[in-house]
Amino acid sequence: xxxxxxxxxxxxxxxxxxxxxxxxxxxxxxxxxxxxxxxxxxxxxxxxxxxxxxxxxxxxxxxxxxxxxxxxxxxxxxxxxxxxxxxxxxxxxxxxxxxxxxxxxxxxxxxxxxxxxxxxxxxxxxxxxxxxxxxxxxxxxxxxxxxxxxxxxxxxxxxxxxxxxxxxxxxxxxxxxxxxxxxxxxx
Amino acid sequence: xxxxxxxxxxxxxxxxxxxxxxxxxxxxxxxxxxxxxxxxxxxxxxxxxxxxxxxxxxxxxxxxxxxxxxxxxxxxxxxxxxxxxxxxxxxxxxxxxxxxxxxxxxxxxxxxxxxxxxxxxxxxxxxxxxxxxxxxxxxxxxxxxxxxxxxxxxxxxxxxxxxxxxxxxxxxxxxxxxxxxxxxxxxxxxxxxxxxxxxxxxxxxxxxxxxxxxxxxxxxxxxxxxxxxxxxxxxxxxxxxxxxxxxxxxxxxxxxxxxxxxxx
Numbered sequence: 104x105x106x107x108x109x110x111x112x113x114x115x116x117x118x119x120x121x122x123x124x125x126x127x128x129x130x131x132x133x134x135x136x137x138x139x140x141x142x143x144x145x146x147x148x149x150x151x152x153x154x155x156x157x158x159x160x161x162x163x164x165x166x167x168x169x170x171x172x173x174x175x176x177x178x179x180x181x182x183x184x185x186x187x188x189x190x191x192x193x194x195x196x197x198x199x200x201x202x203x204x205x206x207x208x209x210x211x212x213x214x215x216x217x218x219x220x221x222x223x224x225x226x227x228x229x230x231x232x233x234x235x236x237x238x239x240x241x242x243x244x245x246x247x248x249x250x251x252x253x254x255x256x257x258x259x260x261x262x263x264x265x266x267x268x269x270x271x272x273x274x275x276x277x278x279x280x281x282x283x284x285x286x287x288x289x290x
Numbered sequence: 291x292x293x294x295x296x297x298x299x300x301x302x303x304x305x306x307x308x309x310x311x312x313x314x315x316x317x318x319x320x321x322x323x324x325x326x327x328x329x330x331x332x333x334x335x336x337x338x339x340x341x342x343x344x345x346x347x348x349x350x351x352x353x354x355x356x357x358x359x360x361x362x363x364x365x366x367x368x369x370x371x372x373x374x375x376x377x378x379x380x381x382x383x384x385x386x387x388x389x390x391x392x393x394x395x396x397x398x399x400x401x402x403x404x405x406x407x408x409x410x411x412x413x414x415x416x417x418x419x420x421x422x423x424x425x426x427x428x429x430x431x432x433x434x435x436x437x438x439x440x441x442x443x444x445x446x447x448x449x450x451x452x453x454x455x456x457x458x459x460x461x462x463x464x465x466x467x468x469x470x471x472x473x474x475x476x477x478x479x480x481x482x483x484x485x486x487x488x489x490x491x492x493x494x495x496x497x498x499x500x501x502x503x504x505x506x507x508x509x510x511x512x513x514x515x516x517x518x519x520x521x522x523x524x525x526x527x528x529x530x531x532x533x534x535x536x537x538x539x540x541x542x543x544x545x546x547x548x549x550x551x552x553x554x
Contacts, residue, residue, distance in 0.1 A: 121368060121369060121513055122513040124365065124368050125365060128364055129361075132356060132361065133355055134349070134353075136354060136356035137348075137351045137353050137354045141351040146357075149356075150356065150357065150360050153364075154360065154364050154367065157368075158364065158367055158368060172345075179348045183348060187313065225346075225349050226353070229347070230350050233350055247312035247313065248313070248344070249347075249351075252314065253314050253315065254314040254315065266305070269305050269308065272308035273305060273307065273308035273309075275308070276308045276311065276312075277339075277340065277343075279346065280340060280343040283342060283346055
């Protein structure tokens with residue numbers, strides 16, 4: 104179902120229909136902004152990165168291949184990568200400061216109640232999967248994915264061998280995959 | 291001996307798959323692993339499996355609603371640089387710019403970029419010519435405008451267009467970038483006009499007559515976006531009527547079926 108919807112929207116995007124871009128944003132703009140804000144910790148910069156990412160996708164829509172991944176992954180990956188690109192241009196000191204959890208963010212109000220419910224359920228399951236990880240494995244994953252640190256930087260930061268960091272990352276993703284699969288989460 | 295080395299290499303690569311998916315490898319390692327995976331079904335399978343977990347990571351973040359202006363910014367920027375054309379591209383824009391016509395006695399639009407002075411009587415009959423001129427003028431202007439839009443200090447103001455009667459299902463937005471003296475009109479849900487008919491866009495200033503901006507036909511999704519050069523005055527109404535094609539009418543022949551006023 105999602106594949107068919109993605110194919111249709113992907114084709115409309117590739118054909119250059121502005122309304123398709125609006126629909127893409129309406130579907131995934133909030134998630135994209137949330138990810139950018141999580142990575143960057145700066146609402147203004149998050150806006151810039153999301154705009155930049157959507158325009159990049161708009162201009163390269165003909166490269167989207169629904170068989171290789173969903174539109175959601177396509178959008179989120181673009182936003183995450185651009186956020187990290189920006190972040191990697193900053194000093195490590197700034198990045199550590201940015202890791203302060205975002206406590207005071209307003210909760211979103213999705214325009215589609217059903218979609219919001221589904222996303223909330225998925226979020227709950229993924230958070231459970233992360234919570235189940237040993238702290239050092241979760242730390243390795245989050246420092247890499249959301250803060251943009253390389254495995255060498257993480258190893259240096261927490262004073263362990265690089266091979267240990269790689270091992271923790273693999274174990275973490277293996278456990279997460281098992282947990283998500285066990286809950287039937289279609290990612 | 292060679293098999294032992296291959297085994298060691300495979301083990302080392304396999305251990306790096308998770309770091310690869312988390313974008314935590316340096317460029318050299320990334321290239322090595324990419325080459326290895328090409329010929330290693332076992333590592334490809336592992337990558338596919340672990341990628342499911344990585345796809346879940348962004349869903350875990352706190353859900354935060356973006357500001358309304360972000361959608362407008364993206365749509366406005368997309369409207370001036372259509373797909374397939376990068377910042378230095380030469381392709382003709384797919385989105386057509388319709389320069390607002392002016393009259394000597396009552397300048398409708400004030401602009402310091404493209405100031406037009408055109409007898410009102412010519413405004414409607416010259417619609418096709420105006421469109422062509424608009425496209426040519428836009429080719430070099432879109433890059434400048436996009437940069438301006440992205441770095442605008444003053445947030446755009448958005449006004450709604452609402453449909454009635456035969457266009458009750460249609461809607462639209464007028465996004466005014468005061469910094470740039472530019473407005474972008476985006477319309478959705480437009481029914482296809484009747485045979486031999488076209489839609490005509492009008493700007494109506496308070497206490498003044500309607501001035502035609504141009505004619506158009508929506509795409510197959512019922513959408514259309516135009517860029518208006520020049521400052522729209524507060525209180526102006528943007529309106530759409532259905533008129534005889536191909537050139538439209540001198541004055542509206544019906545009540546606007548889609549319209550909105552730029553309230554101050």
